[in-house]
Amino acid sequence: MILLTNISKTYSNGTIALNGINLYIGKGEFAFIVGPSGAGKSTLIKLLMREEVPTSGNIIINNFNLNSLRRREVPYLRRSMGIVFQDFRLLPNKTVYENVAFAMQIIEASPKEIRRQVPYLLGLVGLSNKAKMYPHQLSGGEQQRVALARALINNPAVLIADEPTGNLDPDTAWDIVKLMHDINKRGTTVVMATHAKEIVNSMKKRVIALENGIIVRDEEKGVYGYEI
Amino acid sequence: MVMKFRTIRYCLKEGFTSIWTNRLMSLASIGTVLACLIIFGMFLLFSVNLNYIGAQVQEQWEIKVFIDEKIPSHEIPIIGEQIKKIKYIKACTLETKEQALENYKKQLGEDAYILEGFDEFNPLRDSYNINLDDIRYADQVVQQLSEIPGIAKVKNHKEFVDRLLKVTEFVRMASLWIMLLLACIAVFIISNTIKLAVFARRKEINIMKFVGATDWFIRWPFIIEGMLIGLIGALISLLLVGYGYDYILKLIYQSMNIFKLRSFSEIFEALAFIFISFGISIGAVGSAISIRKYLRV
Numbered sequence: 001m002i003l004l005t006n007i008s009k010t011y012s013n014g015t016i017a018l019n020g021i022n023l024y025i026g027k028g029e030f031a032f033i034v035g036p037s038g039a040g041k042s043t044l045i046k047l048l049m050r051e052e053v054p055t056s057g058n059i060i061i062n063n064f065n066l067n068s069l070r071r072r073e074v075p076y077l078r079r080s081m082g083i084v085f086q087d088f089r090l091l092p093n094k095t096v097y098e099n100v101a102f103a104m105q106i107i108e109a110s111p112k113e114i115r116r117q118v119p120y121l122l123g124l125v126g127l128s129n130k131a132k133m134y135p136h137q138l139s140g141g142e143q144q145r146v147a148l149a150r151a152l153i154n155n156p157a158v159l160i161a162d163e164p165t166g167n168l169d170p171d172t173a174w175d176i177v178k179l180m181h182d183i184n185k186r187g188t189t190v191v192m193a194t195h196a197k198e199i200v201n202s203m204k205k206r207v208i209a210l211e212n213g214i215i216v217r218d219e220e221k222g223v224y225g226y227e228i
Numbered sequence: 229m230v231m232k233f234r235t236i237r238y239c240l241k242e243g244f245t246s247i248w249t250n251r252l253m254s255l256a257s258i259g260t261v262l263a264c265l266i267i268f269g270m271f272l273l274f275s276v277n278l279n280y281i282g283a284q285v286q287e288q289w290e291i292k293v294f295i296d297e298k299i300p301s302h303e304i305p306i307i308g309e310q311i312k313k314i315k316y317i318k319a320c321t322l323e324t325k326e327q328a329l330e331n332y333k334k335q336l337g338e339d340a341y342i343l344e345g346f347d348e349f350n351p352l353r354d355s356y357n358i359n360l361d362d363i364r365y366a367d368q369v370v371q372q373l374s375e376i377p378g379i380a381k382v383k384n385h386k387e388f389v390d391r392l393l394k395v396t397e398f399v400r401m402a403s404l405w406i407m408l409l410l411a412c413i414a415v416f417i418i419s420n421t422i423k424l425a426v427f428a429r430r431k432e433i434n435i436m437k438f439v440g441a442t443d444w445f446i447r448w449p450f451i452i453e454g455m456l457i458g459l460i461g462a463l464i465s466l467l468l469v470g471y472g473y474d475y476i477l478k479l480i481y482q483s484m485n486i487f488k489l490r491s492f493s494e495i496f497e498a499l500a501f502i503f504i505s506f507g508i509s510i511g512a513v514g515s516a517i518s519i520r521k522y523l524r525v
Contacts, residue, residue: 049438072442079440089435093249106441108232150439 001027002048002158002191007057009043009213017043019213021057025191025206027157030184032200033193034224035210041193044210045162048191049083050074062157079107081158082151082188086166088143090135090150096122097131100149107154121149125179141172148179152188159183161192165199173199200224235445243452253425254457260421261461261507262468264414268407268506269469269499275403276495281487282396286363289389293373294353296380304354307378314372316365317358325352353380363389411506419514422454426518433522443523450515458511462503469503470496 007021018040025031033041046052047059050066059066062080069077090099097118104114122128125145135143144164151159161180165173177192177199184190194200200207200223207222208215217225231239247254293311295304304322311320323331329350333340360369366386373382426433436446473492480489 051438075437075440075442077440078438083438085438089431089438091432091435093246093432102436103439105235105238106436106439106445108235111234154440 001025001060001062002189003058003060004047005058007047007054007059009040009047009052010055016213018047018054021213021215023208023215023218025189027189028184028187029206030181030190030203031192031206031208032203032222032224033191033208033210034195034200035216039210040213041210042162043213045160045191045193048160049081050077075106079154080156081160082148082154082156084144084147084151084159084161084164086163088135088140088147088167090143090146092135095132095134096127096138096146099135099146100153103150103153117153118149121153124152125149139172140168141175144168144172144176145179148176148183152183156188158189158191161190161194163194164192165194165196170198177203197224231444239445239448239452242449243456246449246453247456250425250428253421253428254453257418257421257425257454257457257511258461258464260418261414261458261510262465264410264417264510265462265465265503265507266469268410268414269465269503271403271407271410272499272502273469273473273490273495275400275407277489278396278400278403280490282393282400284487285389285392285396289359289363289385291358291360291366291370291373291382291384292355293358293379294355294381294383296378297353299378301354303378307376308356310376311356311358311373314369316361316369318361319359321357323355323357325350325354328352328355363393415510415514418458418510419517422511422514423518426450426515426522430522433519437523446523447516447519450519451512454511454513454515455508456511458507458509459504461511462507465507466500466503469499 002023002025004021004023007018007023008016009018010016021040021044033044035041043052047054047066048061050069053066061077064073064077064080066077091102094102100118100121101114104117109117119128119131122131125148127142127145127149130138130142135146138146144167147164159180164180165176168176173196177196180190180192181203204221206220207217207224209217209222209225295307299307308320308322311317329343329346329352332352333343336343358369358373360366363386366384370382370384370386373379433446470492477489477491
């Protein structure tokens with residue numbers, strides 16, 4: 001569950017990135033966030049994962065009130081959500097298996113649990129046979145699937161994806177989105193910022209369109225709506 | 229924060245493996261620790277030995293009183309008794325004029341023949357050699373000695389010793405300050421080297437933060453890595469300083485034999501303790517300082 005009330009964000013250089021955003025994304029929803037570059041998509045995502053703090057307004061995610069969240073509580077907020085980035089952000093010195101296991105090690109899961117969970121998730125994203133490879137030995141699509149497995153391993157209530165298909169070719173991008181769709185069907189809330197017009201149009205999910213820091217459109221079963 | 233045992237094991241393992249995966253940076257850091265500790269060690273050894281020499285000078289320093297040749301020899305011990313009554317005198321030994329002549333001959337060695345013939349007409353005086361508890365009482369003692377009848381002359385090299393001690397004291401203080409300065413420079417250089425290492429891995433730290441790792445979970449492997457680098461640097465520099473010192477000692481003893489210097493085995497334990505604790509704490513503090521900036525995400 002994500003609730004934003006009157007969120008504004010002005011950067012220290014004077015840029016107004018978001019201006020009075022009100023948004024509710026319920027449990028189990030699948031929502032696209034679209035909009036031209038500079039519309040505030042990235043800022044919105046950064047606010048959700050607490051990379052940035054809003055100038056005004058209130059954010060509630062998974063029972064965490066971000067306004068009263070202390071610095072040392074931030075890791076626990078991030079554990080309650082899975083995050084996927086455009087540039088994958090895998091640990092380069094760790095194998096596929098270790099990258100996924102790492103997310104369990106930080107929550108101090110037992111080795112037994114790790115040995116059970118990691119192969120299961122690698123199977124889910126179809127990478128069981130690449131567990132011992134390093135990120136640089138994988139294709140972009142495979143790396144993103146590792147990132148997905150890592151994001152999901154601790155059963156987060158929310159999956160946040162910042163242009164997860166931005167670096168992938170169309171076919172691979174579709175694989176990733178289908179995977180996210182499956183994940184959504186199992187009950188995880190998915191929020192995905194994207195530029196991928198075809199994907200948004202054919203998925204027929206909720207579309208939230210941002211422009212100049214305000215929400216200009218919020219439709220169930222919406223379309224991308226921009227010409228590129 | 230209470231860590232589970234498996235997390236401690238994870239941090240240890242990460243710290244050890246990342247030294248190897250980032251071996252070029254580790255090598256640079258070890259080299260920095262090494263250089264700093266070697267220079268530090270050189271000054272430390274220098275100042276320790278200077279101290280030691282100062283102590284020896286005080287120990288060996290003595291006052292010499294010459295007895296008037298008109299005093300009959302059976303009255304000389306009476307003068308000795310009077311000397312011994314003076315406060316702060318530790319020891320007082322008689323050196324007869326015959327002994328004094330022998331000593332001169334010994335000092336001259338092969339040239340001793342020039343003293344031939346003096347055996348019958350010994351021009352030297354009987355004397356007492358006096359050691360004090362502390363060189364600081366010298367003036368007082370000399371004053372009292374000169375009041376004893378039958379003493380012709382009181383000779384002491386106090387001015388010389390004073391000056392020598394002043395010099396050693398100055399050099400000792402100077403090297404202490406230099407060591408302190410070196411320690412600061414070492415921490416600065418090492419934390420910079422580690423900062424470079426951390427900078428190269430800022431993405432990694434960033435990723436850990438976004439997956440939800442706590443600050444300590446990220447910090448510990450780095451600190452352990454820093455401590456290990458410090459330890460390795462300390463052990464190598466201990467080895468180098470040890471062998472180097474032994475070698476230099478041999479060279480010094482070949483040309484100069486006035487003072488004793490500390491042997492390496494005498495100071496090994498203290499040096500090892502200082503080096504290892506210094507190296508480890510530099511590494512740990514350097515890591516902790518350098519990583520701080522990148523944890524603020």
